[in-house]
Structure formats: structure tokens, C-alpha cells
């Protein structure tokens with residue numbers, strides 16, 4: 001049977017299971033819960049925004065958004081009362097296989113270097129992670145180069161969707177594994193956007209998250225790994241829930257491979273229905289609020305600036321104590 005068929009079957013079954021679960025939660029909610037949304041007055045702002053980006057002028061032109069530099073991000077953080085942020089460089093955007101970019105590797109390096117120079121202007125407030133498409137021939141070279149730059153050697157951001165990686169492709173897996181292995185050797189933490197490409201129709205769900213958990217993550221047992229967007233790409237749909245279930249189950253059985261996993265909730269509450277919001281809250285509690293990190297994402301496209309993004313997150317049906325825990329969680333690489 002093709003993996004594509006497996007995926008669709010799995011996804012359909014999961015959707016059915018998800019809708020009955022959501023229905024059960026909604027009924028339970030209507031009967032017993034009088035939870036009201038928390039407000040910024042009840043819960044102090046996060047200590048750290050763990051998921052931010054800059055757009056250099058050349059990159060902003062390439063992807064048709066407004067540039068975001070350190071001054072602009074700092075102003076947005078100030079308005080949210082958030083002191084510090086982790087800026088995930090967007091070097092990989094230059095290595096997106098759907099684009100043909102002249103002197104691609106030079107542009108990847110320039111993007112990473114520009115981000116380094118920007119965060120260097122606010123050393124007590126901003127840190128940056130290096131980034132590149134892990135499937136490219138220059139991936140390990142760029143990783144080594146970032147290791148020589150003080151502002152970039154603290155961590156690595158990988159974006160599986162942007163790279164158009166297919167978890168079922170053995171060569172892709174080997175390339176990603178090589179990067180994880182190199183990161184582990186150098187004790188460099190990773191933030192990973194795990195969701196496979198939606199526009200390229202790459203398979204994604206429980207099966208692919210299990211491939212990641214069983215054959216990629218084990219080569220990096222000694223470093224923290226931050227799973228972005230609760231294993232999705234913003235919002236919270238059945239596919240995301242299906243992928244996240246691999247981690248929920250593993251944490252439930254105290255699998256040692258989960259010891260250094262962190263989960264960022266970046267933009268997961270976007271346009272959530274009450275039932276979806278309830279499900280997100282349930283999953284956050286199952287993962288454990290102590291390993292959940294707040295992140296806003298870059299204020300481009302449909303994404304909100306940090307102040308509004310935090311207010312949106314506070315609408316989830318978690319308790320003020322849960323929110324306070326998440327707001328005060330700081331990943332080891334931001335301490």
C-alpha cells in the first residue's frame with residue numbers, strides 16, 4: 001500500500017475520532033465548565049517570546065512583506081511588556097526549493113549574518129538561531145560557519161515545510177539526521193517546524209511524527225528540541241492533533257526521549273472555535289504546562305504582534321495558574 005493512501009486513511013479515521021472527541025468536550029464544557037477567558041490584567045506578560053523572526057530588506061522583497069528589524073521587534077515587545085525574544089533566522093527562505101535564487105548559498109549566509117548583526121544591537125534582550133534548508137548540500141557547511149559567529153552559535157531553526165522534506169524519503173531522512181547528529185555533537189539546541197509542506201501536498205500526521213520521533217530525534221539525545229506550533233503550522237486542525245498525539249502518548253508513558261522536548265504554542269489559538277480551543281487546552285495539559293513555551297511569530301501575513309498574540313492565547317480555556325506557568329517558562333537556551 002502506498003504511504004499516501006495510508007496517510008489519507010489515517011487522517012480520515014483521525015478526523016472522525018477528533019470530531020467525536022470535540023463533541024464530547026463541548027457537551028462536558030456546556031454542562032460543567034464556567035471557565036472564563038483570562039485577561040492580561042490577571043496574568044503577567046511572558047518573560048520570553050520564543051518564536052520571532054526578522055525580515056531583511058532583500059528577504060522582505062523576495063516574499064513580499066514589510067521588513068522587520070531589531071528596532072521594530074523591540075518596539076512591539078515593549079508594547080507587549082515582553083522583555084526578551086528568540087529570533088529564528090529565515091536563511092532557509094532563500095533555500096526554498098520552489099524558488100530559483102541566484103547565488104543561493106551567499107544569500108542564506110547574508111540573511112543569517114544580518115540577523116546576527118541585528119540581535120547584537122540588543123544583546124540583553126534578543127538571541128538568534130541560525131537557519132538553512134537541511135536538505136541542501138551546503139547545510140553542514142552553514143551549520144559549521146554559524147558555529148563561528150557568537151550571535152548564531154546558540155541554536156538552529158529548521159523548517160520541514162519550507163524545505164519540502166518528505167518524511168518517507170530515505171535520503172531526506174538521512175540529511176535531516178546528519179544535521180541533528182551534528183547539533184548533538186556540538187550541544188546546539190534545535191527549534192523545528194515539523195509540519196511537512198501543505199502547498200506541496202507532503203504527507204503529514206501521526207505516521208510522519210512517529211518517523212521523526214523514532215528515526216530522527218534519537219540521534220540527538222543530549223540537546224533540547226523545541227517543537228514549533230504544537231507540531232503544526234499555526235491554528236490547530238486534525239492533522240496537527242494527529243501529529244502531536246505521538247508526543248502526547250510518549251509523554252504519557254514517560255518515554256525518556258521526551259526528556260528534553262519543549263513545545264511552543266505559537267499562533268495555535270488562531271481562529272480557534274470553542275471546541276478547538278478546549279482541545280488545545282487539553283493537549284497543553286497532557287504535554288505538561290511546564291514544557292510549553294510562549295511564542296508570537298513574526299507580525300506579518302495573518303500573524304498578530306506580540307501584545308495581540310498573547311491576548312489571543314489568553315482566550316484558551318486554561319487557568320490563570322496555567323497561563324502564569326507558561327508565561328514564566330524559559331527554555332534552557334534563553335537563560
Ligand SMILES: [Zn+2]
Pocket residue numbers: 051053297298
Ligand atoms: Zn515562525
